[in-house]
Amino acid sequence: xxxxxxxxxxxxxxxxxxxxxxxxxxxxxxxxxxxxxxxxxxxxxxxxxxxxxxxxxxxxxxxxxxxxxxxxxxxxxxxxxxxxxxxxxxxxxxxxxxxxxxxxxxxxxxxxxxxxxxxxxxxxxxxxxxxxxxxxxxxxxxxxxxxxxxxxxxxxxxxxxxxxxxxxxxxxxxxxxxxxxxxxxxxxxxxxxxxxxxxxxxxxxxxxxxxxxxxxxxxxxxxxxxxxxxxxxxxxxxxxxxxxxxxxxxxxxxxxxxxxxxxxxxxxxxxxxxxxxxxxxxxxxxxxxxxxxxxxxxxxxxxxxxxxxxxxxxxxxxxxxxxxxxxxxxxxxxxxxxxxxxxxxxxxxxxxx
Numbered sequence: 001x002x003x004x005x006x007x008x009x010x011x012x013x014x015x016x017x018x019x020x021x022x023x024x025x026x027x028x029x030x031x032x033x034x035x036x037x038x039x040x041x042x043x044x045x046x047x048x049x050x051x052x053x054x055x056x057x058x059x060x061x062x063x064x065x066x067x068x069x070x071x072x073x074x075x076x077x078x079x080x081x082x083x084x085x086x087x088x089x090x091x092x093x094x095x096x097x098x099x100x101x102x103x104x105x106x107x108x109x110x111x112x113x114x115x116x117x118x119x120x121x122x123x124x125x126x127x128x129x130x131x132x133x134x135x136x137x138x139x140x141x142x143x144x145x146x147x148x149x150x151x152x153x154x155x156x157x158x159x160x161x162x163x164x165x166x167x168x169x170x171x172x173x174x175x176x177x178x179x180x181x182x183x184x185x186x187x188x189x190x191x192x193x194x195x196x197x198x199x200x201x202x203x204x205x206x207x208x209x210x211x212x213x214x215x216x217x218x219x220x221x222x223x224x225x226x227x228x229x230x231x232x233x234x235x236x237x238x239x240x241x242x243x244x245x246x247x248x249x250x251x252x253x254x255x256x257x258x259x260x261x262x263x264x265x266x267x268x269x270x271x272x273x274x275x276x277x278x279x280x281x282x283x284x285x286x287x288x289x290x291x292x293x294x295x296x297x298x299x300x301x302x303x304x305x306x307x308x309x310x311x312x313x314x315x316x317x318x319x320x321x322x323x324x325x326x327x328x329x330x331x332x333x334x335x336x337x338x339x340x341x342x343x344x345x346x347x348x349x350x351x352x353x
């Protein structure tokens with residue numbers, strides 16, 4: 001090998017390593033660079049959720065394990081498509097998916113691994129609704145119930161049952177979700193269950209929704225529409241997420257929130273680990289951390305959200321706003337998911353057209 005004379009002190013192995021640590025990049029020492037710059041690419045929804053999730057979950061794990069999180073924004077459909085297209089070399093280490101798309105994700109072979117308590121010890125404390133329901137190919141992090149918000153100054157007797165929505169006293173009063181309004185699929189299934197149908201027999205539900213039309217003043221396309229409508233009194237009862245209802249209440253609008261006796265459908269965000277994830281052990285360690293009582297409690301209290309760990313004890317004021325697990329409707333998403341596109345097409349054709 002040809003030697004080259006350099007001015008100054010001789011470059012020893014120790015000085016080379018020190019220089020590598022200082023600049024973070026040195027050809028010939030890739031293992032050192034990887035060890036000092038662990039990264040997890042994950043997905044996340046923005047706004048207040050992201051702010052509180054970063055504060056109570058991501059930041060503490062970053063500090064504890066010298067990890068950096070890189071966030072991919074977009075939609076769950078985009079994230080699942082990426083997991084499928086890039087299954088041999090995933091560009092997203094840890095997709096964070098929402099119902100009902102998560103149920104589609106677990107049915108696609110060869111994409112995500114099974115999660116077990118041996119891998120993630122805190123799974124033993126997760127309520128079955130948020131682990132078993134995914135056939136153990138995913139686990140939930142938190143949940144938001146969706147029930148009925150109402151104007152307390154205009155509704156003297158709030159609905160006690162989902163079936164009460166068909167009462168003529170609510171004519172031109174209801175705010176119900178359109179296809180893009182959130183909880184649309186849940187609404188169709190609940191209408192079916194209230195009128196003799198099932199998750200696989202939705203005909204009674206569609207007939208019931210046709211009968212409900214005189215009571216509906218607006219099929220809203222975004223939950224954001226509901227704020228102004230309910231504040232102006234243009235609607236008095238809305239199918240709405242509990243966290244959003246209590247935020248409107250905190251802003252001074254006279255609204256209450258009630259869960260019908262049959263229970264509330266629920267939205268869940270869940271973790272999915274790709275089969276070919278390059279940093280699997282780190283991902284499993286992070287999920288276990290996110291399911292610990294500490295992060296779960298801190299996030300749940302500030303977000304006013306239900307949490308999946310059964311040992312979590314939320315602040316009493318927060319707990320009063322969160323439907324307990326036994327008040328949630330456990331819909332069979334495995335039966336619903338294959339019908340979802342047809343449900344949307346039929347709803348637009350027969351109900352809102």
